[in-house]
Amino acid sequence: MLDRLNNPLYGDVTWLSLVIAVIIFFAAIVLAKVMVLQLRRTFKEKMSQENLELLIKIVSYGILIMAVLWIMPNLGLEPSGLMVAGGVVGLAVGFASQSIIGNLISGLFLMGERPVKLGDQIIIGDHRGFVEDINIISTAIRTLDGLYVRIPNETVFTSSITNFSLNPVRRLDLDIGIRYSDDADKAIRIIKSLIEEHPLTLVNPPTHVFVDNLGDNSVDIVARIWTPTSEWYTVQRELLWKIKIAIEAEGIQIPFPQRVNWSGREDG
Amino acid sequence: MDRKKDITVEKPERLSWQHDEAGEKSQGFPWGPHKVPLYLDFEGVSISFEKCREGLSYRREGSSGTTEKTILAERGKLLLSPVEPFHTPVALSNHLFIELEHPVILKPRSSHSLIVTFPLELAVAFSSRKTEGSDVFDIFSLSRSKFTLYGSIRTGVVCKYWKSPVFEDVPAVNPLQQGVMKIDFNNQMAKWVEVQKVIFNAQGMKIYYSPYLVSLNATVKISSEITAETGFIDQPLQGGMSKGPELFTARFLKLPGRTVMEEGY
Numbered sequence: 001m002l003d004r005l006n007n008p009l010y011g012d013v014t015w016l017s018l019v020i021a022v023i024i025f026f027a028a029i030v031l032a033k034v035m036v037l038q039l040r041r042t043f044k045e046k047m048s049q050e051n052l053e054l055l056i057k058i059v060s061y062g063i064l065i066m067a068v069l070w071i072m073p074n075l076g077l078e079p080s081g082l083m084v085a086g087g088v089v090g091l092a093v094g095f096a097s098q099s100i101i102g103n104l105i106s107g108l109f110l111m112g113e114r115p116v117k118l119g120d121q122i123i124i125g126d127h128r129g130f131v132e133d134i135n136i137i138s139t140a141i142r143t144l145d146g147l148y149v150r151i152p153n154e155t156v157f158t159s160s161i162t163n164f165s166l167n168p169v170r171r172l173d174l175d176i177g178i179r180y181s182d183d184a185d186k187a188i189r190i191i192k193s194l195i196e197e198h199p200l201t202l203v204n205p206p207t208h209v210f211v212d213n214l215g216d217n218s219v220d221i222v223a224r225i226w227t228p229t230s231e232w233y234t235v236q237r238e239l240l241w242k243i244k245i246a247i248e249a250e251g252i253q254i255p256f257p258q259r260v261n262w263s264g265r266e267d268g
Numbered sequence: 269m270d271r272k273k274d275i276t277v278e279k280p281e282r283l284s285w286q287h288d289e290a291g292e293k294s295q296g297f298p299w300g301p302h303k304v305p306l307y308l309d310f311e312g313v314s315i316s317f318e319k320c321r322e323g324l325s326y327r328r329e330g331s332s333g334t335t336e337k338t339i340l341a342e343r344g345k346l347l348l349s350p351v352e353p354f355h356t357p358v359a360l361s362n363h364l365f366i367e368l369e370h371p372v373i374l375k376p377r378s379s380h381s382l383i384v385t386f387p388l389e390l391a392v393a394f395s396s397r398k399t400e401g402s403d404v405f406d407i408f409s410l411s412r413s414k415f416t417l418y419g420s421i422r423t424g425v426v427c428k429y430w431k432s433p434v435f436e437d438v439p440a441v442n443p444l445q446q447g448v449m450k451i452d453f454n455n456q457m458a459k460w461v462e463v464q465k466v467i468f469n470a471q472g473m474k475i476y477y478s479p480y481l482v483s484l485n486a487t488v489k490i491s492s493e494i495t496a497e498t499g500f501i502d503q504p505l506q507g508g509m510s511k512g513p514e515l516f517t518a519r520f521l522k523l524p525g526r527t528v529m530e531e532g533y
Contacts, residue, residue, distance in 0.1 A: 168425065169421055169424070199412070199413040199414060199415070200357070201414075202416050204418075205421070226417070228360050228415060230360070231358065231360070
């Protein structure tokens with residue numbers, strides 16, 4: 001068996017050197033996975049998730065690249081020779097894989113510019129969701145209903161990105177319509193009081209509550225409330241219904257769409 | 269026929285505490301440690317700590333709802349203590365923003381001490397001889413929570429908000445709702461400055477407490493027209509105070525305590 005392994009495969013490369021190269025490559029994969037696990041455990045609470053993921057990618061890709069450089073002589077490939085051949089091959093690969101190179105370069109620029117971070121809620125094109133992973137070629141997001149979407153980095157880099165999570169605070173606009181016959185000042189007082197009582201509405205920037213529009217069906221009051229970005233959805237869910245109940249308890253109604261028809265009478 | 273002995277089972281005492289609004293010397297709050305069983309009522313909150321089949325049962329009832337925990341231990345003590353006010357209703361911020369009811373004006377190159385109040389949260393911890401230290405397993409607050417933004421919408425910081433009057437001497441306050449902070453102001457500038465707000469970082473807060481008072485000792489150094497540096501002194505306001513648990517300690521590569529206010533004061 002050992003004699004067969006020493007038989008040449010091609011050039012100076014034997015079956016044994018091929019087996020050794022494969023073993024080294026798989027050992028490098030296992031080592032990279034173990035290092036990733038260990039790094040996560042050690043630094044999970046000491047580093048931000050973004051920096052930790054970047055460190056993990058550098059370490060795991062670094063181990064794999066070192067393993068490849070180590071086994072190349074076993075396979076009869078000299079790294080220095082590749083540098084010369086690489087120029088020609090590079091041109092050919094470049095033409096054949098422009099979009100992949102484009103995604104790679106966009107990925108590097110995204111890592112430098114950082115318009116999005118892990119966990120941010122964003123809209124890119126038609127996709128709205130949370131950033132799950134930022135890789136060198138693509139960005140993965142999880143949509144609001146739990147779907148996985150992989151977006152090539154070139155698309156991410158060249159598209160408009162709406163990031164809901166970047167700023168520490170965000171404004172919530174609530175529209176409340178009341179009847180023309182209701183006391184708008186009273187409604188505004190009730191709404192302001194409820195907003196002020198809620199622990200997650202900010203003192204600064206201040207809240208503004210005012211009549212915004214005299215609509216066809218109602219007097220439209222708008223409440224512009226600032227909340228911490230992470231609590232925006234909670235405040236929206238809780239506050240609007242509380243306002244409805246509170247103003248209705250004071251006899252103020254939210255009207256349905258309605259029309260008042262005036263008809264003339266012929267005199268005569 | 270043997271007569272059964274009459275067995276009298278004493279009901280555990282129910283402790284009750286209420287703050288005296290009139291400000292006269294009231295009964296001090298029983299922070300602990302407390303052995304099992306404990307039944308304690310204060311400010312609309314009821315706490316019970318007693319033995320159960322699995323070990324020890326903790327229950328807190330109040331206006332914010334009911335919290336129940338089972339501690340898998342045979343014996344231990346319950347400790348109530350005031351802690352940094354950054355856990356409720358949501359742990360959003362590590363910074364405390366104190367707005368002064370009336371701004372204070374400091375003369376050039378001067379120092380002056382003032383007293384303000386600050387909000388509190390109450391922590392419930394369990395300690396036993398077998399384990400080192402104590403483990404906090406419940407935190408709640410009896411004072412109203414609000415938040416505010418310090419700085420711009422893009423780069424600002426969300427802070428826990430508190431509005432406080434300014435005192436020359438230590439006022440009588442409810443030690444379960446408010447603490448008392450002595451601030452040493454130091455104006456390093458060659459001009460008069462007006463201070464309307466101060467920001468403190470949770471890291472490095474050194475809370476001390478007694479049955480009647482919870483205190484902090486802080487410093488504010490004003491170095492330019494919009495910049496000031498705040499920090500804490502590890503010293504109680506009065507003798508005989510115990511040190512509260514520090515739930516916010518320095519993390520890896522981060523130094524504790526100092527906060528630089530760069531958006532004005």
